Amino acid sequence: MLPSLYTAISGLRVNQQKLNVTSDNIANSSTTGFKSKNMIFEDMLSQNLSDPSAPVSGGLGGINGRQSGLGVKMAGINTDFTAGSTQTTNRSLDFMANKGGSYFVVSPDGDTSGDNTSGSTDTTTKSYYYTRDGAFTLDEAGNLLTQAGYHVMGYDVSSDNTTSTDTANKPPTKCLKIAQYYNDSGEAEDTPTDATKEKVTSWSVGPSTGIITVKTAGGVSYNVGQIALASFQNEGGLVKDGGNLYESSPNSGDAAYGTPGKNYGSLNQGALEMSNVDLAQQFTDMIVATRAFQANGKIITTDDTILEDLINLKR
Known part of the structure; x- marks a missing residue:
């Protein structure tokens, strides 16, 4: 043939x-x-078809192989992996990581403690995925989620606007939550059962810090968490899992975790990253x-x- x-x-x-x-x-x-x-x-x-040969001294020249x-x-x-263009949506739950190579950290696993106001410290049972899709939603409990229901992960924040734990290259353990009511101690509440609980009227995210701040009807502001970001030594090694999610692989290297800032870029609230x-x-x-x-x-x-x-x- x-x-x-x-x-x-x-x-x-x-x-x-x-x-x-x-x-x-x-x-x-x-x-x-x-x-x-x-x-x-x-x-x-x-x-x-034929092998190459070297020149013969005093004789034939070299012949190229065929x-x-x-x-x-x-x-x-x-x-x-170049960053796509910015699409302005003006929706408060839409976020864009401005720096290419920075990913939101999400997990299908909730807090194992059963209390979503603070994350479990046990990260061995959590599954982490990574996404550039910042179109988030809230559920009836105030959990910040992806469109598929994955929890958006972050860190606890102390009253002086600094993270309460060293976030350098540590997986985020807090499932971020934006509740509708907070008591005088700044603790989230599901329902307004007494006069000490105040309704949230607005909230915002610091573009260079990722700190989520809510403001109540009484004019009091509370810092309720800090959005985590991740980066990889080799983005090309990430595995696409569908649903705009990536998973690390042996060739991508382990994720390096941090928060919005110099190394991970800023966040743009009210905007999404378009396809490139x-x-x-x-x-x-x-x-x-x-x-x-x-x-x-x-x-x-x-x-x-x-x-x-x-x-x-x-x-």
Whole structure:
């Protein structure tokens, strides 16, 4: 059989995968915080038709080897982690981490203590995921959550606006909460059962600190928590888990935890990060992959014609 048949099949396979990657990018052009992907090609083994030889002293010169390629394969799929553009929403529960490479830390596990006003100190049972999607919501208990119900993680804050524990590279243990009522001691309450509990009228997040501050009807302000951020030595090693979530892997390295500031950038409240998909580039890639797929298909039909001519030689 003609080797070019199998070479063309390899071309069909990789260009089909290229179309899959491109279509996924286009489909997610409006996904919050989405990072586009790019597929890398590499050639397969080559058949040596003749080996190279060195020049002979006083005789023939050197001769280059002769090799015939046997197809193409996928070398890898790289993710472009550059930050997307800012989309202003003016929604108080929307956040954008301005610095690329900084991720919100979320967990499907609530506080194991059963009290969501303070996080459990036992991090061994918690599962951590990371996201650039800052479109958060609140539930009936005031828990700050992702759209899928994952808890947004952070740190406790003391009365002097500093974290009560050393946050340097320590996983956040507090499930952040914005309750509707607080007592005179600044403790969250679910319902206003007595006169000492005041209704929250507004709240804000410090852009350079991540500290969540609530203000009650009586004009009193309380600091209720601090949003945690994470970064990685190798973002390309992160594993996509769907739902705009990433998970660390052996090649990404362990997460380095911290809070908004110099190393992790500031937060922009009332805004979201748009997808970084360049539609013009994606449509160009789609055209190139489509034409390459058609060209490889044409090789197969041409080989079929040649084989038919060979069979007809017997007639």
